[in-house]
Structure formats: C-alpha cells, structure tokens
Amino acid sequence: MPLYVPDAPAPALRSVLAALCSPTAVRAARTPSLRDARGPLVPDHPLPLHLLDPVSSRAGGIPRxxxxxxxxxxxxxxxxxxxxxxxxxxxxGWAFSYFCEGPYLASTERALRQAEALPAPYQPRLLSIPGxxxxxxxxxxxxxxxxxxxPAPADVLIPLAPAPPGIAAHRPHRAADLLPVLTHRLTPAPLLRTVV
Known part of the structure; x- marks a missing residue:
C-alpha cells in the first residue's frame, strides 16, 4: 500500500535547504559523507520526529x-x-538543528520499503526513545x-537497527504490544531499603 507521507512545514524545509547551501554548515557538520558528496544535495523523505514520553501513559497503557x-x-x-x-x-518557528549520519539512515530506508509492502495504508513517522x-x-x-x-494500539512500530538488546530490528510490532515493553524497560527499578 502507498504510504501517506505528510508534508513537512515549509519553514522546516527552507531551513534545511539554507543549511545545505551554506558551505560553513556543511563543513562544520560531523558527517564526512555529507562533506565528500559530489553534485547537488537534495532533502528527501521528510518524516515528523516524535519523542516518546513513557511517564504520560493514556488509557490502555499507551504512552504519549x-x-x-x-x-x-x-x-x-x-x-x-x-x-x-x-x-x-x-x-x-522551525529551524535547522544539525546534520547526522550513521546506521539509522540505511535502516530508515529499509523500514520505509518494508512499510510500503504492508497491506494497509499508513502515515510514516519516526518515534525516538532516547532512554x-x-x-x-x-x-x-x-x-x-x-x-x-x-500512538494508537493498532499502529505498527518497526525498530530501526541498531535496536536495543532483546528487540529485533526490522520486525514490525503492534504498538499495543511493543510500547508496554519499552515503557517497562524505561521504568526505574524501585530502591531497596535496608533495615538497620
């Protein structure tokens, strides 16, 4: 099924285009592949980036x-x-933040190809779990x-590689199944009290 990619805000796209046209921004980036690229650089596959907040769970245990x-x-x-x-x-408003590289680039492309092969239509986004x-x-x-x-219980999450130990990268999961596992991993263990 086709993916319904939302349009990026125009100011966000303009800020990226301005950074790509700035020799200073490109040279200052810690991305050798970006500095060494030949020809024009083009922004592609804009995806909204969301941060998971495990503390603010909603009904059904799905975090915000x-x-x-x-x-x-x-x-x-x-x-x-x-x-x-x-x-x-x-x-x-929207502003350019930084350039980056690494394994998530190829992994994002691979996950997008996986998503296009799924039978239902979806709107792709990125979900970051920094903890x-x-x-x-x-x-x-x-x-x-x-x-x-x-996130809705029936949404699909595809962990990108590298994934944390015990979670298979590129294996699609229902949000209702994976998010409680992630929330549990992010919950601090209770402190043990010693009796004197």
Whole structure:
C-alpha cells in the first residue's frame, strides 16, 4: 500500500535547504559523507520526529508522544543517502538543528520499503526513545491525523537497527504490544531499603 507521507512545514524545509547551501554548515557538520558528496544535495523523505514520553501513559497503557522536529534524508547526486538533516521547533518557528549520519539512515530506508509492502495504508513517522537509544519507524493508521497524533494500539512500530538488546530490528510490532515493553524497560527499578 502507498504510504501517506505528510508534508513537512515549509519553514522546516527552507531551513534545511539554507543549511545545505551554506558551505560553513556543511563543513562544520560531523558527517564526512555529507562533506565528500559530489553534485547537488537534495532533502528527501521528510518524516515528523516524535519523542516518546513513557511517564504520560493514556488509557490502555499507551504512552504519549510529542513532536520535536522533522528529519530529512539527504541524497547526493551519485552516492544515494549521505546524511540526515534535523529541524526543531523554536519560539520563532522551525529551524535547522544539525546534520547526522550513521546506521539509522540505511535502516530508515529499509523500514520505509518494508512499510510500503504492508497491506494497509499508513502515515510514516519516526518515534525516538532516547532512554533506550532507540528509534522506530512509526506507522500511524489514521492517515488524516496531523502533527499532534498519538500512538494508537493498532499502529505498527518497526525498530530501526541498531535496536536495543532483546528487540529485533526490522520486525514490525503492534504498538499495543511493543510500547508496554519499552515503557517497562524505561521504568526505574524501585530502591531497596535496608533495615538497620
């Protein structure tokens, strides 16, 4: 089924294009593949980036998520995806944040291909779980939802590689099944009291 990719906010896209046109921003990036890319660099596959908040669970134990930015895959003319550019929301609107590279780039592309092969239509997003050093492709079932969408039990999560120990990368999970496991892992263990 086709993916219903939401349009990135125009100011977010403009901030990424401005950063790509800035030799200073590209040279300062800690992304050798971006600095070494030949030909024009093009932002592609914009995905809203949400942060999972395990403390704020809703009915059914599904935690809330909040939009923190947009991530664009950056393609070189010859090299394919060479980096990602992330934007963030500020009091003045959307602004370029940073360039990055690493295993999540290829893993994101692979998960998007997996998602396109699924039988139902989805709206792709990224879900970050920083306490576990984890990133998932979040396939939201309501393709009409806006930026403030929340994970629904029937949504699909595809953990990107590298995934934390015990969680298989690129294996699709229902949100109702995976999110409670992640929330449990993020819950601090109770302190043991010693009796004197």
């Amino acid at each position: 998520a909040r939009l923190t930015g947009w991530r664009f895959l950056i393609r070189g003319a010859e090299e394919g995806v060479v980096a990602a550019a992330e934007t963030m929301i500020t009091p003045d 576990l050093y984890m990133l998932c492709l979040w396939l939201h079932g309501d393709v009409t939802d806006g930026d403030d969408a929340q």
